[in-house]
Amino acid sequence: MTSESVQPMSGPSRRALVAAVGAAGLTVALTACGSGDEASDPSTEQGAGGGATNEESGSSTGAGAGDAALAKTTDIPVGSGKIFKDEKVVVSQPTAGEYKAFSTVCTHRDCPMVDLKDDIISCTCHGSQFSILDGSVKKDPAVKPLEPKQITVNGDSITLA
Numbered sequence: 001m002t003s004e005s006v007q008p009m010s011g012p013s014r015r016a017l018v019a020a021v022g023a024a025g026l027t028v029a030l031t032a033c034g035s036g037d038e039a040s041d042p043s044t045e046q047g048a049g050g051g052a053t054n055e056e057s058g059s060s061t062g063a064g065a066g067d068a069a070l071a072k073t074t075d076i077p078v079g080s081g082k083i084f085k086d087e088k089v090v091v092s093q094p095t096a097g098e099y100k101a102f103s104t105v106c107t108h109r110d111c112p113m114v115d116l117k118d119d120i121i122s123c124t125c126h127g128s129q130f131s132i133l134d135g136s137v138k139k140d141p142a143v144k145p146l147e148p149k150q151i152t153v154n155g156d157s158i159t160l161a
């Protein structure tokens with residue numbers, strides 16, 4: 001008699017059903033997160049990149065148009081030169097009609113140089129000396145020659161290229 005009331009035990013099947021629903025819910029949540037991230041990123045990057053490229057090309061065109069002369073050829077003595085502090089450049093004239101330009105930043109430890117005597121520019125930081133006619137080192141501790149700079153001579157005006 002009492003054995004009949006023990007029959008309805010559907011406990012294990014209910015647990016299995018709850019577990020299955022829980023797993024399905026997790027799968028749906030993970031899929032939603034993944035697709036959301038992929039959709040938003042590429043569109044933002046493309047928009048920013050296109051704008052920056054346009055601005056760069058516009059500004060470089062404007063800088064090329066305003067080519068103010070650095071010096072007149074008559075300002076540069078033959079066998080010597082002249083320092084342009086603001087531009088950190090020295091322009092020299094090794095032989096009549098031949099012009100060269102070099103950076104006035106010392107190649108030893110980057111001190112700006114403003115001391116020019118004849119064809120020698122000197123660094124007051126540690127005593128290096130350079131020829132402004134070819135940029136070569138004349139006195140250490142510097143070992144690298146001066147960095148050459150591009151100039152353009154047009155008539156009697158010299159401009160930095």
Ligand code: FES
Nearest residue numbers: 106108109123126
């Ligand atoms: S920085 Fe010019 S000699 Fe050292």
